[in-house]
Amino acid sequence: MKNSCHIIGISNSALSAEQKELLKNCVLIVSGRRLLQLCGQFSAPTLAVTPLQEALQGISRSLATGDVAVLASGDPLFFGIGKRLIETLGAERVHIHPALSSLQLAFARFKLPWDDAHIVSLHGRSSVHIPGAVLNHAKTFLFTDHINTPDRVASEIVAYLEKIHHPGLLKSCRVLVAENLESPEEKIVAGTLQETAALSFSPLNVMCLLCPAGDESPFFGLQENELQHSRGLITKAEVRAASLHRLRLPKRGVMWDVGAGSGSVSIEAARMNPALTVYAVEKKDEELANIRANIRHYGCYNVVPVTGTAMDVLADLPDPDRVFIGGNGGQLQGIIEEAAGRLPGGGIVVANGVIEQTVTLAPQYMKACGLVVSSSTIHCSRRDEMGAVVDFNPITIISGGKFV
Secondary structure: OOOEEEEEEOOOOOOOOHHHHHHOEEEEEEEEEEHHHHOOOOOOOOOEOOOOOOOOOOHHHHHOOOOOEEEOOOOOOOOOOOOOOOHHHHHHHHHEEEOHHHHHHHHHHHOOOOOEEEEEEEEOOOOOOOHHOOOOOOOOEEEEOOOHHHHHHHHHHHHHHHHHOOOHHHOOOOEEEEEOOOOOOOOEEEEEEEHHHHOOOOOOOOOOEOOOOOOOOOOOOOOOOOOOOOOOOOHHHHHHHHHHHHOOOOEEEEEEEEEOOOOOHHHHHHHHOOEEEEEEEOOOOHHHHHHHHHHHHHHOOOEEEEOHHHHHHHOOOOOOEEEEEEOOOOOOOHHHHHHHHHHOOOEEEOOOOEEHHHHHHHHHHHOOOOOOOEEEEEOOOEEOHHHHHHHEEOOEEEEEOOOO
16 A cells, blocks of 8 residues: 555644644654644654745655655645645545634634635735735635735735725725734734734734625626716727727736726726736826726726826836737837737737827737737717717727737
8 A cells, every 4th residue: 555645734733642643653744834843752854845846855755665744734725735735646645634724713713704705815926916806805815925914915905095096995994814823822903904004913814804895796898878988088888899809808917908098998807807907007187087986986996097108107017918008199119019028928919099090000010029910990880769870980909919
């Protein structure tokens, strides 16, 4: 019979009799630094779980001579090492001995049910737009890390809500933090976002954000009268639908909406793909006010309004997976070159052209950047219930794909 890897979940600072019996017979014990103190009573050598690749190699070597134990916090199959070990060693060689997860313990301390919780792990995710991941859910549980601490998370959410001028949501959100669960230093902290942002926390913590229930359902097909805009300046619904179709939006990632206007394309994209972060770049104050109003109205907190002209602000944005150019302010070539240089393989840039200059030059600039170009021209007309026909100016949709 092959030797086994026992993944032992631990939710407090003591080992049970059953766990001690398992460890007594192992030839190697692998653990994180916090749990190593439990291993001194056993004769087996210990190995740090990080770097993970070295730990996996050590486990594989030791399995040739006997059983191996891996100590893990809580439930090893809940955002834990269990998945990786099963993939590496094969399910037949792995035995899971779970304990209560930090999520279960925290909600027990908070005295809240967690069957309806939205769960987000921030471990190693330094570039995630946190407000977009949490604000549209009534109850979000967050696994923090040494960078994404509760105070930093709260500060990012406060800054975003101030950016979109949403004091009501800022006031109504509530934060719960559990520190050092199942230890003598255990502590529960509750407060507002602003109160949480002003505190510091133990490195061992998890947090929960409670918000007014948002609209979590994705929708597509907003009409012009359903979006705040100025003087009829908004991408018409038919053109918006075709443009979004050409963008082939990913489920998650980053989109730039350059010359966003009222943000109609940003809002539709964000509602269809809640895990996509959309940066709506706009220089006009009136349009920025419209973007903020539409974000607030539809709860599209994965849309980030960005103030300024494209070439002044794009360099500071995360690399995009998709780029939509609704307006360019005379910077079309620079925008396309910046986008093409930062798109990944499979990325797409789409430009809508009304004037002949854009229709002619956008394909040239895209081809010069090595993009595969195609275009379509839409002639749109509407007939109202009285039979009156309204014709709109034709729009040419130019797309460039970075296929490598």
